[in-house]
Amino acid sequence: MDNQLAQSYAWLNRLTIIIMAVMLVIGFGILGIYWQRSADPYAYQVLTLDGDPQNGLAIFQINCAGCHNLQVERSVGPRLENISKRKSSRNIITQVTSGRTPPMPKFQPSKKEMADLLSYLNTL
Incomplete structure (x- = not known):
């Protein structure tokens, strides 16, 4: 009985050791992803700039409004009202520049254009 x-x-x-090791690996993986994202020089530089919402509106109308139409209920892309409350600026930058959710294409605005676009999106 004592042996059992x-x-x-x-x-x-x-x-317990295996579970702790798995949790540690997952934790370091998440931390690594966070460090990689926060080390993105493009996003960092964009976030240091002051954007102009009027220029951002023009950029939006040229590049985004075809799929993210604000006047129509149905469009290809999701509605962007209150997007800055649902996603961080860093996540918006990543979404715009990577186009990681098809059918959204990659869009490579200059740092100033991205700052302007973020500024406009903050007004929605």
């Missing part, structure tokens, strides 16, 4: 109890504790200790 000792084996149960040994098994429990191994399981």
